[in-house]
Amino acid sequence: MTLGVTRMLGASVAALALMALTGMTQEPAKPAAASAPAARPGPQPVEAFAALPEFEKPSLSPDGTRIAGKRALNGQQYLMVVPLVKGQSKPAIVPIGEKVDVNWWRWVNDEWLLVGLGAKQVIEGEEYYITRMLGIRADMAKTTRIDWDRSGFRADEVLWVARDGSPRILFAKQTGIYSMEDVYPSVFEADISTGKVKRIVSGQTDVWDWYADGQGQLRMGVRYSDSTRQKSLLYRQSNAESFRTIARADARKDESVLVPSIFRPDGTALAIDDSDGYDALYEVTLPDLKLGRKLSSVTGYDIDGIIGNEAGDDISAIRYTDQYYHDAWTDPRIKDLQAQVDKAVAPRRAEIISWNRARTRFLIDVSSPSTPGALYYWDTDYGNMQFLSWDNPQLKGQRLSPVRTLRYPARDGTQIEAILTLPRGRGDKNLPLIVLPHGGPFARDSESWDWWSQYLAELGYAVIQPNYRGSSGYGTAFALKGQGEWGLKMQDDLNDAVTWLAKQGIADPKRVCMVGASYGGYAAMRAAQRDGALYRCAISYAGVSDLQAMKRYDSRFLFSKTRADWLHKQAPDYRAVSPRFGAADMTIPLLIVHGKEDKRVPVNQSRMMVAALKAAGKPVNYIEQPLADHHFTRSEDRLEFLKAMAAFLAEHNPA
Numbered sequence: 001m002t003l004g005v006t007r008m009l010g011a012s013v014a015a016l017a018l019m020a021l022t023g024m025t026q027e028p029a030k031p032a033a034a035s036a037p038a039a040r041p042g043p044q045p046v047e048a049f050a051a052l053p054e055f056e057k058p059s060l061s062p063d064g065t066r067i068a069g070k071r072a073l074n075g076q077q078y079l080m081v082v083p084l085v086k087g088q089s090k091p092a093i094v095p096i097g098e099k100v101d102v103n104w105w106r107w108v109n110d111e112w113l114l115v116g117l118g119a120k121q122v123i124e125g126e127e128y129y130i131t132r133m134l135g136i137r138a139d140m141a142k143t144t145r146i147d148w149d150r151s152g153f154r155a156d157e158v159l160w161v162a163r164d165g166s167p168r169i170l171f172a173k174q175t176g177i178y179s180m181e182d183v184y185p186s187v188f189e190a191d192i193s194t195g196k197v198k199r200i201v202s203g204q205t206d207v208w209d210w211y212a213d214g215q216g217q218l219r220m221g222v223r224y225s226d227s228t229r230q231k232s233l234l235y236r237q238s239n240a241e242s243f244r245t246i247a248r249a250d251a252r253k254d255e256s257v258l259v260p261s262i263f264r265p266d267g268t269a270l271a272i273d274d275s276d277g278y279d280a281l282y283e284v285t286l287p288d289l290k291l292g293r294k295l296s297s298v299t300g301y302d303i304d305g306i307i308g309n310e311a312g313d314d315i316s317a318i319r320y321t322d323q324y325y326h327d328a329w330t331d332p333r334i335k336d337l338q339a340q341v342d343k344a345v346a347p348r349r350a351e352i353i354s355w356n357r358a359r360t361r362f363l364i365d366v367s368s369p370s371t372p373g374a375l376y377y378w379d380t381d382y383g384n385m386q387f388l389s390w391d392n393p394q395l396k397g398q399r400l401s402p403v404r405t406l407r408y409p410a411r412d413g414t415q416i417e418a419i420l421t422l423p424r425g426r427g428d429k430n431l432p433l434i435v436l437p438h439g440g441p442f443a444r445d446s447e448s449w450d451w452w453s454q455y456l457a458e459l460g461y462a463v464i465q466p467n468y469r470g471s472s473g474y475g476t477a478f479a480l481k482g483q484g485e486w487g488l489k490m491q492d493d494l495n496d497a498v499t500w501l502a503k504q505g506i507a508d509p510k511r512v513c514m515v516g517a518s519y520g521g522y523a524a525m526r527a528a529q530r531d532g533a534l535y536r537c538a539i540s541y542a543g544v545s546d547l548q549a550m551k552r553y554d555s556r557f558l559f560s561k562t563r564a565d566w567l568h569k570q571a572p573d574y575r576a577v578s579p580r581f582g583a584a585d586m587t588i589p590l591l592i593v594h595g596k597e598d599k600r601v602p603v604n605q606s607r608m609m610v611a612a613l614k615a616a617g618k619p620v621n622y623i624e625q626p627l628a629d630h631h632f633t634r635s636e637d638r639l640e641f642l643k644a645m646a647a648f649l650a651e652h653n654p655a
Contacts (some may be wrong), residue, residue: 046646048394050639052077054379054390057353059344060363062165063110064356064379066138069389070102072635073149078468079105079287081138084329084377092140093275097202098261099597103131106158111138112130112167112192112257116156120599121146123177129599131156133171134296135192144195147188152177159187160212163311167193170200170218172210186208187218200239207234207464212310213263222259226561228482231309235258235287246419258289261306265313266629270306278302281318292606296320302473310357312622313518316576319471324349324369324447336358337380341366344384348373367391367448369403369421370454391449400421400424401457403447406501410469410493414481417474418497420506421467423457423655431462432511433501435494435527435535439518441482444471455642456515457560460655462507468493470570486547486570487526488575494523495534509534512655515645516542518601525579525590525609528552532587537652542601542630545609546581553602583612591621591648593641595628621648 005330052072059068069081079102080093097101101118108114113136121130133156135144147155152174155639162168169190176182184203187210190196201210201218211220221234221243229251234243249255260269269284279302283292296303307317307327316331329335334352341350345366353361360380367373372392376385392394401424407417422428434456438445443558444464453463467474468490470482482490494514502506510545511537514527521543528538544550547567554563562578590613594606603624613620623644628637651653 002394006653007298013313033509041395041400042556043399044400044458045559046455047639048644049451049458050635051392051394052635052638052644053391054155054393055391056102057105058207058375059105059107059364060354060356061107061138062357064358065110067354068105068107068113068138068469072094074122077102077633079136081113089139094140100634101629103156106161108135108161108169108192109165114158114161114169114192118156120597128153128556133158133192135167135195137193142234142414144192145172146195147173147197150175152182154185156352157185157210157613159210159218160214160216160312162216163214167191168216168505170212170216175203180205184208194652198625204243205235211260214308219262219263222257229562229565231257232288233259234354237286238471244287251565253482258284258291259291260284260286262308262312262314265406268292272303272305274302276432277477281306281315289513294329298322299330300475302475303475310359316359319442321446325351327352329586331359332636335566337362337378341378341385365386367449369398369400369419370399371397371447372451373397377434392451400454403453405447407495410489410496411527412470412489413414414493416469416493417467419447419453419467420501421450421453421457421463421465422506422556423460424460428462429505430508432460432497432507432653433507433513434461434463434649435497435512435514436463436465437468437494437514437516437520437523438465438471439516439520440472440473440518441468441470441490442479444473446603452642455646459646461649462501464497464501464507466494466497483569484572487522491523491526492532494527495531498534509538511653513537513539513649515539515541516543518543520577521592521601525592526577528586528588528590529577529579529582530585532585535588537591537648538595539648540584540606541591541593541641542595542598542610543606543609544601546578547571548578549605550601580609580612583618584616586616588593589621589648589652591623591644592624593625593644595625595637596628597627598630600630 007270056070066081066083067082071078077096078093082091083089105115114143115134118131119129131154132148133146143267152235155173157172160170170288172187185202188197189200191331204224206219206223209222217238219652223232231249232245233247236243236247247257251256260271262270269286271284272279275281280293281296296318304319306315309316317327317329320326326603351365352362353365356369362378364376371492372395374390375388377388378385401421403421404419407415410416415578444467456463470490486535498512502509514524514535516524521540524538524540525543529537551564554560575581592606594603596603610620610622632638
């Protein structure tokens with residue numbers, strides 16, 4: 001089975017050395033210091049907020065001389081590689097097709113990139129999402145398919161990348177779709193420069209995930225049966241041993257298995273566990289999986305993850321988000337470098353986003369919640385940072401609307417953290433308000449640049465983004481508060497934000513609308529159905545309207561029974577909290593927008609909602625975007641949505 005992506009990423013790589021890319025190259029001379037953002041700019045056009053990031057997920061090559069990433073040029077996205085020193089080599093660029101997703105990319109050595117692709121494909125009348133990997137030489141003059149023809153649905157899980165400069169990887173993939181022996185992923189070693197692969201371990205029944213250590217030894221497999229909800233952990237110390245089961249759990253009893261993240265040279269491991277009520281990092285003994293010393297010191301929040309060291313056998317940093325994102329470096333040298341950068345750019349924030357093999361050269365994003373920011377390159381042998389590009393060339397470093405974190409009490413006393421953006425130049429009293437709940441719902445918002453909320457503030461609205469109960473990041477107990485509360489107490493938390501802001505004098509309670517995407521779109525439709533007295537209008541982007549239909553859609557994917565268990569815990573009575581079945585109760589104007597290419601929430605969710613509203617004699621504005629996906633990856637779709645949103649709000653809740 002193969003993907004139809006040859007045309008997109010073939011051997012031909014036209015448009016090398018584009019003039020638009022030359023601004024990324026730097027002379028190895030003394031760099032300029034990071035400039036401060038401009039203050040109090042004039043009104044900004046909607047096109048500035050709809051623009052894609054200038055350079056998405058830039059990644060530094062192991063030798064620190066080139067950057068790979070997605071680049072937006074005239075609204076089109078390209079995968080590109082750019083040298084950091086003029087005269088070193090030419091920039092290489094290739095357009096990304098509209099029907100194929102470039103999901104990720106990473107350097108394997110100084111000359112070769114590995115790229116993960118995905119696309120929808122119809123097989124025997126059913127539509128499935130297929131993933132593959134492609135090796136791409138840094139000059140983009142050669143590509144290699146990594147065993148595409150002998151792959152099933154999923155074939156892009158990288159377990160290990162060689163650290164000796166060779167183009168070798170370990171990866172797991174399904175080898176077919178018609179036999180369960182092929183569906184359970186096997187582990188292969190591949191040379192991505194040639195595309196040659198050899199099997200290391202054959203697939204085993206119900207083992208869906210494999211783990212390797214920093215030396216490329218396959219150490220662990222996780223077995224999970226979706227039919228029985230039984231989970232077990234297979235372990236060995238090296239490839240010379242056979243796997244043995246060292247832990248078991250029954251998901252129906254809410255039991256879990258501790259899965260190590262990093263294997264240390266001394267035979268211990270590191271793992272994330274929530275034994276104290278929050279996700280934290282612990283030392284773990286093997287093979288008994290006993291928790292040892294707690295290594296993270298974050299209070300009141302979960303950690304987000306870890307950054308491994310160069311050898312892959314320990315950590316360099318612990319990642320967490322309180323009011324905003326942090327990397328708590330355990331590597332003392334990088335910890336000192338982070339402190340230097342933080343001091344130099346304050347009050348803006350600096351995030352080290354990529355580094356070379358020696359960790360002497362870094363890519364650093366400098367931004368603030370009010371400023372889209374810029375990308376810098378820092379060669380620590382040369383001194384200060386060098387400016388590479390603005391994240392948003394139209395807005396550059398302009399400081400827009402102020403953002404802060406607040407807490408308010410829900411009606412049952414639960415403390416809810418939220419992000420408040422106030423429209424610049426309009427004070428902080430009696431403002432029109434937009435409630436903007438995040439998607440997920442197991443996710444959260446924090447203080448960072450947000451093009452959507454900043455555009456709403458530019459229109460003159462205060463924007464509140466509540467991290468309602470059930471959001472991630474606030475510990476196990478807070479997450480469990482969301483069980484059974486979809487469209488109920490989770491909805492109350494959103495309404496209580498309006499009440500609190502009105503009491504503070506910040507918001508005018510008579511001028512409020514709810515806007516959201518995904519679960520946030522569901523919440524907006526639910527508000528229109530349930531709480532029309534509190535809101536003047538609602539806007540849903542890619543929202544879920546029928547939970548039972550969503551369950552049927554999810555049944556086509558792996559672990560559908562487990563997913564159904566989870567969804568039932570969140571909403572025991574699907575029909576009672578599905579906006580589609582309350583269409584007759586809708587009392588406020590509603591704008592619904594959905595992308596036809598949405599792979600997470602199918603467009604039929606909005607089509608059914610619109611049909612129900614029309615059948616109930618209710619007015620509705622509906623826009624279906626033919627090429628849009630779930631994540632606003634096209635600037636054209638962002639622009640169309642923002643314009644439609646602004647016009648709708650101007651009619652029903654003018655700022």
